[in-house]
Amino acid sequence: MFLTSLFRKATHLKRCYSDCAKPGAHKVAVIGAAGGIGQPLSLLLKLNPSIVELRLHDLKDVPGVVADLSHIETATKVVAGGSDLGATLKDVDMIVLAAGLPRKPGMKREDLFKTNAQIVYDVTKSMTKAAPDAYLIIITNPLNSMIPLACEVLKEANKLNARKVFGCSTLDSVRAATFVGEAICKDPKTVDVPIIGGHSGNTIIPLISRSNPPACLEGDDLQKMIKKIQEAGTEVVKAKAGKGSCTLAMAYAASRLIFSILRAADGEKEIVESAYVKSDVMPEVKYLASPLLLGKCGIEKNFGLGKVDECEKKMFCEAMEILKKDIEMGEKFAKAKICESQKNSKK
């Protein structure tokens, strides 16, 4: 009896442990690696000593990016994933998905859904076979729909570990710290503004009332600050005048989230980042951006909304209606694709 229970415990521990990345020896695949985000992001990842191998995949230009990055004198090995997505993803610890169409002026993030949903579906499906235990970090827009889509695909294959699936909304945290820091004359590196909701227009909810150090913004100044954070992506799209959306600050933001996840996986404690993830903290929405405590196997604790003031509560109620529709759009696409693939396999 005692031995059986000991064996069960040991098997459980082994399973939990093999779920986690090996400390300090991470293999990371970047999909969309030759793109506007993919290139600077791969550069930043090449500088991280805890990444031993960087596998780059794109539909074009990968050999040039690999040759270029491999001249940097760090130990991280940079390899071309080749045209076979499955081979690229085989046994990696983390998949970073930055492939897909960016916005042009006049477009909303939702307008990218049709093209980008297929890419997220294909990569996630490949992941279920090639690297089912990997962390999945999605950058591709519209983020509010892409995480539900990916989770449906993983769930269908019985491979969903929601603690390891992250929608990278870190750019909102980065922008909030920068803009609030400027307004209160503090070094942005020392400013933290929690973000909740999603990653598009009014669904981005910066909790200025919980800014640390306090922001003390009121009335018009507060409203202007919230709009500035919510519309920052659109401002970059306008400034780039048809040549894409935010790439450099985005690469930085993604590297911040990735490094936090890897540091936590390697045992560092008390690392908190906001990200858009599968969530049960609010019964109304199944996916939500909120501050998360990261641990050895991904999300350790979801802090949810926490304390919000009346204005933030109202913003959240409005955002929920948009989020519900965005989530439904991602799930519906995944379900239709799964159905289609099941029909095809029966033929």
Ligand SMILES: NC(=O)c1ccc[n+]([C@@H]2O[C@H](COP(=O)([O-])OP(=O)(O)OC[C@H]3O[C@@H](n4cnc5c(N)ncnc54)[C@H](O)[C@@H]3O)[C@@H](O)[C@H]2O)c1
């Ligand atoms: N989450 C965020 O905060 C955030 C911020 C900025 C941009 N984005 C999104 O990130 C995505 C990429 O933006 P970008 O500026 O790098 O675009 P980009 O066009 O410069 O690069 C995209 C890359 O993806 C590649 N690609 C396309 N389909 C592919 C496929 N099936 N497999 C592999 N590679 C493929 C392209 O060849 C290209 O190199 C967009 O959807 C954009 O909206 C998200």
Ligand SMILES: O=C(O)C[C@H](O)C(=O)O
């Ligand atoms: O605005 C975009 O389309 C890209 C990204 O989501 C951003 O916030 O910069």
